[in-house]
Amino acid sequence: MAKLMVPVGISSRHVHLTTAHIEQLFGPGHRLTKLKDLSQPGQFACEETVTLIGPKGSLSGVRILGPARKESQVELAATDTFKLGVKPPVRDSGNLAGTPGIELVGTSGRVRLVQGVIIAARHIHMSPMEAAAYGLKDGDRVEVPVPGERGGILDNVRIRVGPHYALDFHLDTDEGNAFGLKNGVRLEVTAARKEWRRAVG
Amino acid sequence: MAKLMVPVGISSRHVHLTTAHIEQLFGPGHRLTKLKDLSQPGQFACEETVTLIGPKGSLSGVRILGPARKESQVELAATDTFKLGVKPPVRDSGNLAGTPGIELVGTSGRVRLVQGVIIAARHIHMSPMEAAAYGLKDGDRVEVPVPGERGGILDNVRIRVGPHYALDFHLDTDEGNAFGLKNGVRLEVTAARKEWRRAVG
Numbered sequence: 431m432a433k434l435m436v437p438v439g440i441s442s443r444h445v446h447l448t449t450a451h452i453e454q455l456f457g458p459g460h461r462l463t464k465l466k467d468l469s470q471p472g473q474f475a476c477e478e479t480v481t482l483i484g485p486k487g488s489l490s491g492v493r494i495l496g497p498a499r500k501e502s503q504v505e506l507a508a509t510d511t512f513k514l515g516v517k518p519p520v521r522d523s524g525n526l527a528g529t530p531g532i533e534l535v536g537t538s539g540r541v542r543l544v545q546g547v548i549i550a551a552r553h554i555h556m557s558p559m560e561a562a563a564y565g566l567k568d569g570d571r572v573e574v575p576v577p578g579e580r581g582g583i584l585d586n587v588r589i590r591v592g593p594h595y596a597l598d599f600h601l602d603t604d605e606g607n608a609f610g611l612k613n614g615v616r617l618e619v620t621a622a623r624k625e626w627r628r629a630v631g
Numbered sequence: 632m633a634k635l636m637v638p639v640g641i642s643s644r645h646v647h648l649t650t651a652h653i654e655q656l657f658g659p660g661h662r663l664t665k666l667k668d669l670s671q672p673g674q675f676a677c678e679e680t681v682t683l684i685g686p687k688g689s690l691s692g693v694r695i696l697g698p699a700r701k702e703s704q705v706e707l708a709a710t711d712t713f714k715l716g717v718k719p720p721v722r723d724s725g726n727l728a729g730t731p732g733i734e735l736v737g738t739s740g741r742v743r744l745v746q747g748v749i750i751a752a753r754h755i756h757m758s759p760m761e762a763a764a765y766g767l768k769d770g771d772r773v774e775v776p777v778p779g780e781r782g783g784i785l786d787n788v789r790i791r792v793g794p795h796y797a798l799d800f801h802l803d804t805d806e807g808n809a810f811g812l813k814n815g816v817r818l819e820v821t822a823a824r825k826e827w828r829r830a831v832g
Contacts, residue, residue, distance in 0.1 A: 508808035509710050520780050520811070551780070573783070579721050579752070582774070583784040607709035608809035610721070 434564045434619040436554050436574075436599040439469050440606035443510050444493045445480055445534065446503045452494075455480060455536025462496040469598045470555060472497065483533040486515025504532055504547045507604040511549070521548040522588065550602060553588040554619065555595035564619075567591065572619045574599065580610035587619075635765045635820040637755050637775070637800040640670050641807035644711050645694045646681055646735065647704045653695075656681060656737025663697040670799045671756060673698065684734040687716025705733055705748045708805040712750070722749040723789065751803060754789040755820065756796035765820075768792065773820045775800065781811035788820075 453460055456478060463477040476494040482504065489510060503526060511518060516530050531543040554572070561567060568591040574584045584605065599617060606612075654661055657679060664678040677695040683705065690711060704727060712719060717731050732744040755773070762768060769792040775785045785806065800818060807813075 507710075508811070509708075509804060579787055582786040585783040586780055602809075603710060604805050604808040607805040608803075610709070 435616045436556075436597055436619055437469075438606070438611050438613060438615045438617060439598045439600050440603060440611065440613055441505065441550065441600055442493065442603055443482075443489065443504075443506045444475075444495050445482075445505075446495055446499045446501075448500065448502050449498045451502045451534070451541050452478075452498060454539050454541050455534060457538040460538075462494060462498065464496065468495070469596055471594050471596060478536070481535040482514060483535060484514025484516045487513045489514060501526060502534075502541070502543055502546050504534075504543065505550045505602075506547060507602045508549055509604050516547055518547040518549050520551050522551050522553070522590075523548075550600070551588055552584060552586070552599075552601050552605060553590050555590050555592065555598045555600065557595055557597070558591055558593060560597055561589065561591045574617050574619055576609045576611065576617060578610055580608065582609065584609070636817045637798055637820055638670075639807070639812050639814060639816045639818060640799045640801050641804060641812065641814055642706065642751065642801055643694065643804055644683075644690065644705075644707045645676075645696050646683075646706075647696055647700045647702075649701065649703050650699045652703045652735070652742045653679075653699060655740045655742050656735060658739040661739075663695060663699065665697065669696070670797055672795050672797060679737070682736040683715060684736060685715025685717045688714045690715060702727060703735075703742070703744055703747050705735075705744065706751045706803075707748060708803045709750055710805050717748055719748040719750050721752050723752050723754070723791075724749070751801070752789055753785060753787070753800075753802050753806060754791050756791050756793070756799045756801065758796055758798070759792055759794060761798055762790065762792040775818050775820055777810045777812065777818060779811055781809065783810065785810070 452462060464474045465477045467474050474496050476496050478494045479491045481488055481490040482492050516532055518530055526546050529545045530547045531545050532547050534541045566589045568589060570589040572587050572589060574587050576582055653663060665675045666678045668675050675697050677697050679695045680692045682689055682691040683693050717733055719731055727747050730746045731748045732746050733748050735742045767790045771790040773788050773790060775788050777783055
């Protein structure tokens, strides 16, 4: 198998919103304003931010990512969850059943989500052509070794295949910081290494 | 070799101070007040906290750890460094040459450290007897596999041997959060695994 090299993309805490929630937070008829494009085609960071209010604390200036989605979702690093006092599970984006809610405050109003807070599971986006070339399919899990002083291996990295996905390895800020990684660094994906997996149990 | 199991101890950002800096921050003649003992014998968390002021931001309520040391030292997670706007290296405790400084604010005064800010290198404390039993010596590096959804391997974990050290695997909050670890969880230390080390290069 050819070497699969993936660029690292570190996601800070952020929020996806429904059209209804955008209007509730920023005013009737409001539409998201693009600040810059993200690595995934069609996805963009917005000028709009919200304040998250949890049972123990709040975080201001949390970026909205567009475009609008069918369900609102808040993606946090575990470090953020202690400050806010919420206990979200590690989940794939969009898999929100049974997740905790949180309160969002915008410039024109508030939204109390009943669910939607997650710690995003680390994952690699790729096109069907890339997946086929490397013998991978949507839902597979791979390991990614990281070189350097704070190196090691990231296990249980999900493969997410979609026709509009650009090749990208998405981590949260805790993971990026723990491994000393920067955006754009390229890492090699490896097949499962049964030897150490046995040790892990 | 017998299995070496080590309990995890996750360190939040904290500060060690000289006696002179304690008095400068909290008043002439001030001595640190113990809040609770830490896992390493003789070490304790103090009631005293400081505010750290960096070029880009500040962090309040940062815990002092006692007893007083010969040189003041600030240990941060990488997540904290972005908020403060400082760029400390990953270092062993006490190895402070060439590290950045920061300003500390206490109840009675301020201290501007010219150096002393580090991201602590992950390490395992153990006694000489434990080290001998497992064929390890001070300065060795080992790998620690972590099970679970956010599992993987932590590489380059330093072994630190001292007559008064209790067995403990010290990580910072970024590392603990990235791997989904909690204080007191026991992990198995393994010998270097050359197979994956070759892949890392």
